[in-house]
Amino acid sequence: MFKPTFKPRKAYIDLSGISKSPLSLDSREGNFPCPTCSTWLSEAEIIKNNDFCPRCARHFAVTAWERIYSLCDEGTFEEWDSGLTSGNPLQFPDYDAKLQRASEDTHLPEAIITGKGIIGGMECVVGAMEPRFMMGSMGSVVGEKVCRAAEGAMERSLPLILSCCSGGARMQEGMLSLMQMAKTSAAIGRLNQAGLLYITILTHPTTGGVTASFASLADIIIGEPGALIGFTGPRVIEQTTGQKLPAGFQRSEYLLQHGMLDIIQPRLEMRSLLIRLLAVHQGGRNGQ
Amino acid sequence: MANNKFEFEAAYRLLENKLEELRQLSETLECDFSNEIANVEKRISQLRAERYKHLTPWEQVILSRDLERPMTRDYIDTLCTDFIELHGDRLYGDDPAIVGGIAVFGDRAVTVIGQQKGQDTAENIRHNFGMPRPEGFRKAHRLLKNAERFQRPVITFINTPGADPGIGAEERGQAWAISQLLLCLSSLRVPVVSVITGEGGSGGALALTIADRIIMLSNAVFSVASPETCASILLRDVKRAGEMAEALKLNAPALKDLRIIDAIVDEPLNENLLGAPDFVADLRSAISKHLDEVSAQPLDDLIRQRYQRLRVIGQFYEPDL
Ligand SMILES: [Zn+2]
Numbered sequence: 001m002f003k004p005t006f007k008p009r010k011a012y013i014d015l016s017g018i019s020k021s022p023l024s025l026d027s028r029e030g031n032f033p034c035p036t037c038s039t040w041l042s043e044a045e046i047i048k049n050n051d052f053c054p055r056c057a058r059h060f061a062v063t064a065w066e067r068i069y070s071l072c073d074e075g076t077f078e079e080w081d082s083g084l085t086s087g088n089p090l091q092f093p094d095y096d097a098k099l100q101r102a103s104e105d106t107h108l109p110e111a112i113i114t115g116k117g118i119i120g121g122m123e124c125v126v127g128a129m130e131p132r133f134m135m136g137s138m139g140s141v142v143g144e145k146v147c148r149a150a151e152g153a154m155e156r157s158l159p160l161i162l163s164c165c166s167g168g169a170r171m172q173e174g175m176l177s178l179m180q181m182a183k184t185s186a187a188i189g190r191l192n193q194a195g196l197l198y199i200t201i202l203t204h205p206t207t208g209g210v211t212a213s214f215a216s217l218a219d220i221i222i223g224e225p226g227a228l229i230g231f232t233g234p235r236v237i238e239q240t241t242g243q244k245l246p247a248g249f250q251r252s253e254y255l256l257q258h259g260m261l262d263i264i265q266p267r268l269e270m271r272s273l274l275i276r277l278l279a280v281h282q283g284g285r286n287g288q
Numbered sequence: 289m290a291n292n293k294f295e296f297e298a299a300y301r302l303l304e305n306k307l308e309e310l311r312q313l314s315e316t317l318e319c320d321f322s323n324e325i326a327n328v329e330k331r332i333s334q335l336r337a338e339r340y341k342h343l344t345p346w347e348q349v350i351l352s353r354d355l356e357r358p359m360t361r362d363y364i365d366t367l368c369t370d371f372i373e374l375h376g377d378r379l380y381g382d383d384p385a386i387v388g389g390i391a392v393f394g395d396r397a398v399t400v401i402g403q404q405k406g407q408d409t410a411e412n413i414r415h416n417f418g419m420p421r422p423e424g425f426r427k428a429h430r431l432l433k434n435a436e437r438f439q440r441p442v443i444t445f446i447n448t449p450g451a452d453p454g455i456g457a458e459e460r461g462q463a464w465a466i467s468q469l470l471l472c473l474s475s476l477r478v479p480v481v482s483v484i485t486g487e488g489g490s491g492g493a494l495a496l497t498i499a500d501r502i503i504m505l506s507n508a509v510f511s512v513a514s515p516e517t518c519a520s521i522l523l524r525d526v527k528r529a530g531e532m533a534e535a536l537k538l539n540a541p542a543l544k545d546l547r548i549i550d551a552i553v554d555e556p557l558n559e560n561l562l563g564a565p566d567f568v569a570d571l572r573s574a575i576s577k578h579l580d581e582v583s584a585q586p587l588d589d590l591i592r593q594r595y596q597r598l599r600v601i602g603q604f605y606e607p608d609l
Binding site: 081083084085086087089090092093094139140141143144147169170171172173174175176177178179180181182183185186187188189190192193208209211212213214215216217230231232236237240241243245246249250258259260 | 451453454455457458459460461462463464466467468470471474475490491494497498510511512513517518521522531535536537538543546548594595598599601602603604605606607
């Protein structure tokens with residue numbers, strides 16, 4: 001069985017969920033409260049548990065690289081377009097500084113990693129969005145890399161698998177960002193016409209312009225347990241409508257009930273599900 | 289039409305009042321200053337016209353949302369004949385925030401679709417303030433496929449604050465409905481021309497603005513998010529929306545520079561747009577010209593070019609290999 005080799009790193013817990021913990025991250029050295037059930041967890045424990053809470057099974061955010069490692073056969077991923085970086089096309093105030101901070105914090109040039117990898121012996125184009133890079137927001141670079149991933153899949157007749165996580169369109173690039181929704185959707189349209197398999201994994205949180213474009217256009221849409229997925233964010237809905245949100249609203253389980261997802265799959269079994277899906281799409285034969 | 293919308297109007301009104309006093313004074317004193325007065329009057333109206341030509345982006349945002357502006361249905365009724373509205377998404381319901389149907393534009397049958405706002409509170413409640421729900425986008429999708437089947441060119445009219453941000457809209461797949469519409473329009477095998485007539489708000493506007501040509505009225509706006517939203521998220525101060533309106537580059541000239549839109553139709557000053565014959569003629573001929581141009585191309589080329597238009601949007605650095 002494949003075992004991803006993680007580089008030693010700091011655990012990263014996202015506290016942006018609805019049940020935000022009142023306790024701050026650094027209130028106890030090296031320990032974190034689970035944002036859902038408030039159980040105190042040590043960093044070692046979180047890493048040992050593959051980034052989810054042993055008590056309530058809350059899936060914590062993982063970095064884009066960890067996502068890629070956890071899906072691909074060891075040592076098979078070959079990154080594409082790693083040199084693409086954002087400018088500040090509108091000269092938007094503070095955008096340069098935010099980009100710089102994001103890339104320092106994540107050691108990544110932008111909010112998505114794309115490339116070619118092998119999953120269970122089957123070649124695929126794979127991408128993963130980085131939640132810590134400006135909340136995985138989609139600007140010109142994210143849009144471009146998604147398009148190139150789709151085009152790369154078409155050139156090689158390979159399936160495309162994208163792990164999504166995004167706060168939506170990146171406001172600092174104005175309409176250039178919004179148009180990435182159209183651009184990525186058009187690229188996925190071509191992929192569809194080429195008859196190639198496209199799978200998305202929607203992770204916590206996937207909202208706004210990413211949900212309303214390439215993330216929702218997959219042949220098969222998989223949600224991670226408990227992930228917040230939607231168009232308008234829950235706080236905005238509450239503020240603008242004044243309505244109380246139903247329990248579990250916009251979570252994977254709720255969306256499955258409402259017909260928006262194909263499958264909910266725990267992170268540990270994501271890779272084996274992909275292998276089965278890919279194999280069936282190859283006529284039941286797996287590449288090995 | 290916008291005489292009372294802006295603070296700067298107060299200065300012109302003050303000047304006009306002074307002038308009126310002067311006119312009365314000249315009558316009482318039996319001196320004829322009528323030529324001078326007429327000159328000053330003319331000068332004031334020139335200055336005002338000049339001011340309206342240089343509205344700030346924030347002033348344009350306010351003007352683009354003006355309830356006195358014509359709404360989609362008014363444009364359809366003015367520019368087309370034989371409009372027959374078609375209803376419903378065949379799945380859930382009919383969304384009054386999107387109006388669509390078939391009509392005749394000039395000498396051709398077209399499909400017309402657009403977001404519909406109301407002009408008063410009651411109308412706005414009925415039309416959900418022009419904020420489409422998933423069934424609206426699915427109705428549009430159905431009408432577009434219908435247009436393709438009967439080879440009718442499509443004209444869309446854009447005027448919406450954005451997609452409906454409600455619980456029901458989320459439950460019925462707002463994001464899925466928008467993404468399907470983006471996909472559909474990006475490869476629809478008929479010519480598509482979009483006209484942004486007022487407020488082009490975010491994804492709910494974009495969903496109907498994937499086109500071979502995009503025309504924008506001179507005071508319309510098109511933005512990734514409202515300046516208020518950007519100000520409250522990025523600056524944590526909704527009162528600074530004006531700064532964000534500036535930074536977002538959301539008005540017609542800025543979007544033409546970014547090559548997101550193709551043409552601008554100038555709005556007349558201080559009057560009802562559709563009551564101004566020159567404006568109606570300009571708009572009609574702009575739509576007609578672009579529709580002619582794109583209709584003249586072989587469909588395969590048209591679809592390829594529509595893809596290319598989208599494909600090249602975005603600015604980033606890439607190291608030389
Ligand atoms: Zn927990």
